[in-house]
Each structure stands twice: as structure tokens, then as C-alpha cells.
Amino acid sequence: MLDFTRFFAELYPARWAILEGVGMTLVISALSIVLGTILGIGVALSLVYGGRLQRFVVRAFLEYVRGTPVFVLILASYYLLSGVIQLTPFQAGLIALTVFCSSHVGENLRGALLALPRGQTEAAKAIGLTFRQTFVYVLAPLALRQALPAWINTAAELVKASTLLSVIGVVELMLTTRQIIARNFMSLEFYLLAGIIYFLISFSIERLGRRVERRVSLPS
Amino acid sequence: MTKPVLEITDLHKKFKEIEVLKGVDLTMATGDVVSVIGSSGSGKTTMLRCVNLLEDFEQGSITIDGEEIGYTSAPQRRRRKESEIARQRSMTGMVFQQFNLFPHMSALGNVTLGLLKVKKLPKPEATAIAERWLERVGMAERRNHYPGQLSGGQQQRVAIARAIAMNPKVMLFDEVTSALDPELVNEVLNVIKSLAADGMTMLLVTHEMKFAYEVSRRVVFMNQGKIEEQGAPEAVFRNPQSKRLAEFLKNAKF
Numbered sequence: 001m002l003d004f005t006r007f008f009a010e011l012y013p014a015r016w017a018i019l020e021g022v023g024m025t026l027v028i029s030a031l032s033i034v035l036g037t038i039l040g041i042g043v044a045l046s047l048v049y050g051g052r053l054q055r056f057v058v059r060a061f062l063e064y065v066r067g068t069p070v071f072v073l074i075l076a077s078y079y080l081l082s083g084v085i086q087l088t089p090f091q092a093g094l095i096a097l098t099v100f101c102s103s104h105v106g107e108n109l110r111g112a113l114l115a116l117p118r119g120q121t122e123a124a125k126a127i128g129l130t131f132r133q134t135f136v137y138v139l140a141p142l143a144l145r146q147a148l149p150a151w152i153n154t155a156a157e158l159v160k161a162s163t164l165l166s167v168i169g170v171v172e173l174m175l176t177t178r179q180i181i182a183r184n185f186m187s188l189e190f191y192l193l194a195g196i197i198y199f200l201i202s203f204s205i206e207r208l209g210r211r212v213e214r215r216v217s218l219p220s
Numbered sequence: 221m222t223k224p225v226l227e228i229t230d231l232h233k234k235f236k237e238i239e240v241l242k243g244v245d246l247t248m249a250t251g252d253v254v255s256v257i258g259s260s261g262s263g264k265t266t267m268l269r270c271v272n273l274l275e276d277f278e279q280g281s282i283t284i285d286g287e288e289i290g291y292t293s294a295p296q297r298r299r300r301k302e303s304e305i306a307r308q309r310s311m312t313g314m315v316f317q318q319f320n321l322f323p324h325m326s327a328l329g330n331v332t333l334g335l336l337k338v339k340k341l342p343k344p345e346a347t348a349i350a351e352r353w354l355e356r357v358g359m360a361e362r363r364n365h366y367p368g369q370l371s372g373g374q375q376q377r378v379a380i381a382r383a384i385a386m387n388p389k390v391m392l393f394d395e396v397t398s399a400l401d402p403e404l405v406n407e408v409l410n411v412i413k414s415l416a417a418d419g420m421t422m423l424l425v426t427h428e429m430k431f432a433y434e435v436s437r438r439v440v441f442m443n444q445g446k447i448e449e450q451g452a453p454e455a456v457f458r459n460p461q462s463k464r465l466a467e468f469l470k471n472a473k474f
Contacts, residue, residue, distance in 0.1 A: 119316060142323070218323050220366070220369060
């Protein structure tokens, strides 16, 4: 069973490796959330306001991404894209997670935009706002609030999905853990540790998200 | 009559196959208060929305203060550019049945948005104008409240302030009391009455017959996409000429 004395003895020399792994997990997750959100906003805008062709292309992209396991996206990004351009595992992983994130953000935001009452657009138009102004000052603030809970969920999902990057050799927390275990065979202890760390990251995101949600909730 | 501030000529509007406006003509002078009455589906709200360019129309023209809005008729009929249409929309102020206040902005924020972004006024000036109008509709103390914290009547008064603060040539009211609890109707109607007394040009679609009778200079009865009868409130309500209007008034329990 769990051997704590030995575990701590093994943990100490591995501490920097683990911290680096955590760092990599956080960095690649955060980057893909930011980039995926930007791309996702573009996806949502295309789906709601785009022309017929634009909607068709973006819709096809979305269906493909959403119908594909993240694991496959990661492998495709690394092995298929590498045939075209030279990508480091980090870059390939970032692309895969960004695309994954954008499909979720895009779909959520599309729903949020469509759910806004028509009266909001009409009232904004009636006082003479242009479409762009209507979007920036009225529609976007309301839609982003609406999409926030799902967005937080996506962020937590991404952190968990980043574990899959270990298979293409991104040295994040999961791969670090496996490397440590390969040395000391303490799989139970170190997987448990990794699990706890992932839980803490996800939990923090959820908590932080709830706080932001409360901050921006509409006063009533 | 002075130069008309609003002139609707031969307005036609279709929704798919159904023709909802079949040639409407209406002229208003500065300071006119005109109420439009008629049963549901008669086209009165659609007409009002055309004046605010919230609906396209296929035929006819609408002129505000001498400027043809929405479309150019010469050399050929063409829809104007979006930026042009946005500017022309601000020539009229629209108040909606459902208030449509922006829920993420305070009462003051709702009123200043157009002043800041459309009129491009500096913030202190926009705030001063907004506060003056909020005061006018009796909402000054609640200027920092959000729509969710206000009653329906209060929201509608803020919506009136939001529209009128843009200094429109014509104010348009689209059944503005229909969504209100009965005891909140009067606070809104009183605000409209006092604006009318100040000489604001107003076109109202309403189901409040008593109010239409009291506040209007002219009452227009619409039926099946056309203006069937119009005249001074006294004449329209006391001595209807058409059979449809007589019937409508009987059912409206005026």
C-alpha cells in the first residue's frame, strides 16, 4: 500500500520536475483558453452574422472538431500538420487545444447571442447605434454574461484535456508524473498526487469563475 | 399648416405574402399629437416601426423634416447605407411596449448611451442632459438603479427619457402601457401628457381610448392596413363615420 516515508523521499528530488510540469500544464491550458476564446468569438460571429458561405464553412469546421475526440485532434495536429509545417510538440498541442476550445466557446456564444431578446437590438438601433456599436455596447456584454458558466466549464475541461498532450511529448504534469514513476515504480502515490493537483487546479478555476459570475451578474 | 415634420406617403409593407400596409398616408406638423387606434393586425404598430426604420417597406416614402428616410426615391429606389439609416433612426425616438431597457446599465447609463456614442457628446454634457430628462420623468432619485430593480412603470419612464434625450423630431410610442399592471399605467400616461403639453411631436399607437381622446390633437383609425378614418378626437370618438370604427369603439368600451 501507500508508503509515505519512501514517497516523501522520492518526492523531494522530483519537486522541481513536478513544479515544471504543473507550470507547463498551466501555461498551455491558459494559452489555449485565451487563443481558443478569441477564435471562438470569431466562430460565433460567423455563425450568427456571417453570410451563407461563411456560415457553411465555419459550421463544417465546428461539426468536424466537435465530432472528433480531443485525443485524435492532438495526434492529427502533431502527425498530420507536421507533414506540412515543422511543429514542436508544444506548438502542435497548443493548436489542438485551441481548436478544441474554440469549438466549445463558439457554440456557447452562438447560443447566447441567439437567446438575446430581439428588443435589445431594436432598442439600440432605435437610438441610432450602428450595428457595430450595438454589438459592442449591448449584445456582447449580455451574451458574454450568458456564456460565462459554460466558458468556465470549458476552461476546466481544457486543463484535463491537456493531460493527453503527454502522448506527443509535451512535458506537462502527466508526462512528468509518468517519467517519475518510470524511475521509482511508485505509481499509486504519484498518480494520486497528480490527481490531487489536477483537482486543485480545476477546483480553483470553478471557484474563481463563480466569483466572477457573481461580480458581473445583473442587479435585480 | 406649417411645413410637415413627418410625412408618410402611400406606404406599403408586406410580410411574405401578406400585405399589412396597403397605402398609408399621414402628415404631422410640429407639435402634433396623433393617436393611432385600431384592432390588432390593422397595421398600426407596423406603420410606427417603419417610421423608425425597424421594418423595411416596399413602396411609398417617409419623410422626416424634409429628409426622405430609409430609401432614396430618385433616381431610383434604393435602400440607404446602414450608417445613414442609423443616423436617420435617431431622428425619431421610439418607446416600446416591452420597455427594452439595457439590463446591464443603470437608468443613467441607458439614457447616456446614445448621447455618448451616437451624438458623441462629452461625458459631463451627456450626464447633464440625461439627468435633466430623468428628472423630468420623475426618475432622478433612481438614476443609479438597474432595470431589474425598477417596476414596469419606472422602466417605461426611463425608456421615455432614453428616447427623448436624443432630441428627436418625432416621438413614437408603441402601445407603451400594454405590458404594465393597471395601477402603473397612469404614471406613464401622465409623463406622456406632460410632454405633449410641452409641444413634443408625438405619434402614439395605443389601446387606451380615454387617453387618446384626452391627449391627441388628431386620432387616426386604422383598419386592414389602411387609414379608414381620422379627425379631431371629438369627431372620431363621438361621431364615427365608418361602420367599422363605430363597431370598434363599441367593443373598446369608450
